[in-house]
Amino acid sequence: MKIGEKLRLLRKLKGYTQETMAGKLHMERRSYANLENNVTKIDMERMTQIAEVYGIGLDELLAFDENKIFEKCFNKNIESFFSVEEFKSTSIEEREFFIQQIQQLLETIDKVFIETIENLKAAIKKQNNTD
Numbered sequence: 001m002k003i004g005e006k007l008r009l010l011r012k013l014k015g016y017t018q019e020t021m022a023g024k025l026h027m028e029r030r031s032y033a034n035l036e037n038n039v040t041k042i043d044m045e046r047m048t049q050i051a052e053v054y055g056i057g058l059d060e061l062l063a064f065d066e067n068k069i070f071e072k073c074f075n076k077n078i079e080s081f082f083s084v085e086e087f088k089s090t091s092i093e094e095r096e097f098f099i100q101q102i103q104q105l106l107e108t109i110d111k112v113f114i115e116t117i118e119n120l121k122a123a124i125k126k127q128n129n130t131d
Contacts, residue, residue, distance in 0.1 A: 004038035006061070010054055011036070012112050015104060024053045 001009075011021055022032035025046070034040040042050075044058075051061040090098070 002038050003042060004036045007050065008036045009112060009116075010061075012108055012115075014054065015108050021053070025049055 011018070016024075018032050018036070019029045022029040025032065031040065035042055035046075047061060048058050051058045054061070
């Protein structure tokens with residue numbers, strides 16, 4: 001998996017748009033899109049910034065164990081909403097918001113999973129056609 005594909009997957013797991021990521025990295029959306037599309041090479045300083053945005057280590061971003069990254073992103077999303085004690089003291093509106101956020105996260109997970117399966121199918125088909 002190329003670095004741009006990794007960045008796209010991470011962004012989708014976090015539920016960010018390219019515009020959001022570009023803003024967090026203080027760059028234009030088009031420039032960020034070029035990173036995801038492997039048009040522009042990424043230097044170590046930019047990689048470090050990206051890792052910081054996602055709350056992961058640079059080594060994790062470079063090694064990119066999908067299961068570890070997914071687990072870490074998912075856990076950070078849940079932790080960022082409420083702790084159990086805070087959740088107990090929230091209003092109905094805040095709880096409904098929390099539920100909506102979880103639903104959006106699950107929808108994103110579904111989309112990423114389906115996209116990954118489709119990419120794997122295409123890669124297998126391509127491999128079979130070259131054999």
